[in-house]
Amino acid sequence: MHRFAVILLFATILFGSVAFAGQGSGSPESVYVFKPMVNLRDEPGADSAVLASLGRNTSLICLGARDGWLNVVKPGHQSGWVRADLLSHTVIHIHKNERQLVVMRGDITVLTMPVNPGEKGLGDGRYFAVPSGKRLVLSWPNRQDIRIYLINGKMDYIAYQKVILGGAKAVGGDGLSLCSDAVSDKSCGVVLSPGDFSRLMAEMPGGARVEIYANSDADRDINRPDELSQRIHMGALEQLKRSAAGLSSYSRAPSIDYPGGDIQPDFAASADIVIRAVRHAGLDLQALVHEDVLLHPDRYFELNMGIDDFASHRRVPVLFEFLRGNAMSLPVDIEGNPFGFEAGDIVVFATGSAGENVPDRVGVVDDTFNAAGHPLVIAVWDMGQTTSRMDLLGRKNKKVVGHFRMTHLFDYQ
Numbered sequence: 001m002h003r004f005a006v007i008l009l010f011a012t013i014l015f016g017s018v019a020f021a022g023q024g025s026g027s028p029e030s031v032y033v034f035k036p037m038v039n040l041r042d043e044p045g046a047d048s049a050v051l052a053s054l055g056r057n058t059s060l061i062c063l064g065a066r067d068g069w070l071n072v073v074k075p076g077h078q079s080g081w082v083r084a085d086l087l088s089h090t091v092i093h094i095h096k097n098e099r100q101l102v103v104m105r106g107d108i109t110v111l112t113m114p115v116n117p118g119e120k121g122l123g124d125g126r127y128f129a130v131p132s133g134k135r136l137v138l139s140w141p142n143r144q145d146i147r148i149y150l151i152n153g154k155m156d157y158i159a160y161q162k163v164i165l166g167g168a169k170a171v172g173g174d175g176l177s178l179c180s181d182a183v184s185d186k187s188c189g190v191v192l193s194p195g196d197f198s199r200l201m202a203e204m205p206g207g208a209r210v211e212i213y214a215n216s217d218a219d220r221d222i223n224r225p226d227e228l229s230q231r232i233h234m235g236a237l238e239q240l241k242r243s244a245a246g247l248s249s250y251s252r253a254p255s256i257d258y259p260g261g262d263i264q265p266d267f268a269a270s271a272d273i274v275i276r277a278v279r280h281a282g283l284d285l286q287a288l289v290h291e292d293v294l295l296h297p298d299r300y301f302e303l304n305m306g307i308d309d310f311a312s313h314r315r316v317p318v319l320f321e322f323l324r325g326n327a328m329s330l331p332v333d334i335e336g337n338p339f340g341f342e343a344g345d346i347v348v349f350a351t352g353s354a355g356e357n358v359p360d361r362v363g364v365v366d367d368t369f370n371a372a373g374h375p376l377v378i379a380v381w382d383m384g385q386t387t388s389r390m391d392l393l394g395r396k397n398k399k400v401v402g403h404f405r406m407t408h409l410f411d412y413q
Contacts, residue, residue: 029106031072032209033058034088040080044069051080057128057139057209059411060087075328075407090208092129092178092200094190096122097215101192103203110203113196118188120176122212123148126410129178130207134197136178138189138210139167144413147259147287157258164291178210211410228281228406229344235280236273236344236364236378243386244268249316249360258310259287268380270361271314273387274346277364277378283412289313289322299325320348320359320402326412327404334374334393334400341375341393341403343367348402349392359401363392 033054041048044066054060060072063079070087073079093102094115103111125144129136141149146163149155155163179188180197192200213219221227247269254263260279263272275285290310293300299321305312312318323329323346330345331337341347345365354360363379366389370376376389392398406412 029062029089031060031062031070031087031089033060033082033086034206035086038082038086040072040074040078040082042080044071044081048081052078054082057126059408062087075326075411088204088208090204092204092208092210093219094122094210094212095214095216095219096124096212100216101190101196101200103200103208111199113192113199115178115196116181116191118177118179118191119186120189122176122189124212124214124218125413127210127212128207129204129210131201131205132177134180134183134194135187136200136207136210137187138176138178140176140189142413143287143291147284151259161294164294222409226342226344228409229342231281231344232277232346232364232406233344233367235277236366238280239268239273239276239387240378240389243388244272244380246380246383246385246387247272248383249354254311256286256311258290259284261286261310263314268387269314270363270379270381271316271319273379274319274362274364275313278406281406282409283406285319285322286310286313288326288412289318292322292326296325316348316359316362319362323348323402323404327406330403330405332400332403338373341365342405343375344405346402346404346406347377347393347400348404350399350401351397352399357399357401361398363390 033056036056038054039050040052040054042051054074058074060074063071063073065071065084068084069081070084071079072082090103090105093104095102096117099115101113101115102109123145125142127142128139141163143164146155146160150157150160175187176189177187178190178192180194181191182194213222244265245267247267249269256263262276278285289312293305293312300318303317303321305318327346331340334341343365347363347365348359349361350357350359351361361379361381363377366376366378368376368389370391372394374393377392378387379390379392380387381390393400
């Protein structure tokens with residue numbers, strides 16, 4: 001199972017090395033929510049204050065354990081306590097091309113078994129499987145599936161919005177399942193022998209996270225700790241090959257397509273550099289931001305944006321709020337943390353032109369450095385400039401107000 005190395009780094013710095021749930025390891029462990037909804041509390045105990053509600057399959061990092069409770073942290077650095085029996089680190093990996101299913105518990109392989117494709121194919125991504133008779137019913141479709149349906153015209157925007165707000169059940173139909181071959185219907189995406197299905201059920205009687213990959217190589221690559229950051233950095237480097245002319249960060253956002261929309265590629269405001277870099281990595285910030293606005297309108301309440309504003313992701317304050325809620329927030333002081341700014345990180349600046357501490361520029365950290373040892377930032381700053389490596393970090397007139405690292409490709413599905 002993959003580890004969120006960036007979260008582990010922050011967790012280790014902030015909290016020290018803490019073993020997971022009584023295990024001997026000195027490193028925090030990745031876990032996920034096992035039940036439909038659980039409470040994150042400020043102290044270990046059912047009477048302590050509730051800080052947040054966490055939905056099924058939410059990824060967390062375990063920092064320690066006490067009296068049957070786990071101390072956990074989630075992206076955005078919100079930490080608290082959850083009952084240990086409500087969390088799991090068992091993950092089912094399916095390698096489609098190799099027709100193989102692997103059950104992992106942390107880094108330990110528990111089971112390996114052959115599988116056959118069913119009548120319905122499974123897309124790559126993350127799901128949750130719940131037992132139902134001789135089936136494990138998947139939480140299909142995930143958000144990536146729905147975006148693909150919208151792009152291909154198989155779903156209109158109203159239906160798409162219902163799924164985002166109402167979950168997989170809102171799509172109706174048979175869904176997709178992992179099945180014993182004693183079952184024969186169109187819902188089976190993967191088929192196991194009855195004996196293997198029974199063995200699998202014994203390992204996860206109440207359900208488990210399922211991650212689907214084209215093959216074991218894709219599994220390994222996607223789960224490298226810095227894979228998403230590397231992809232984002234490569235996406236920023238690609239833009240240096242064909243520099244875009246700078247636009248003002250305050251220029252009116254045009255009406256653009258959704259999802260996957262962009263302005264003319266020869267032009268860019270600073271946010272466009274980040275959006276294109278993340279899109280190169282396989283994620284559409286336009287869709288991610290819009291869906292976050294639908295799901296968490298309170299985060300964006302003061303930004304005066306319409307719920308169907310499909311260009312709002314190009315506004316730096318909007319992008320800043322999305323990253324605060326969905327990526328790892330890292331230290332902003334480069335002098336006190338010179339090695340903490342890594343290639344592929346996203347840095348948000350406040351120049352003061354929009355108001356003190358108001359974010360108005362953004363860029364992607366590069367792997368080249370200035371004479372002081374500070375990494376350069378791939379960005380476009382304003383009109384009259386083009387996309388380039390810029391010496392921005394550590395400058396008094398370019399205050400860093402946000403330093404973010406996106407976690408794992410599947411976290412955003």
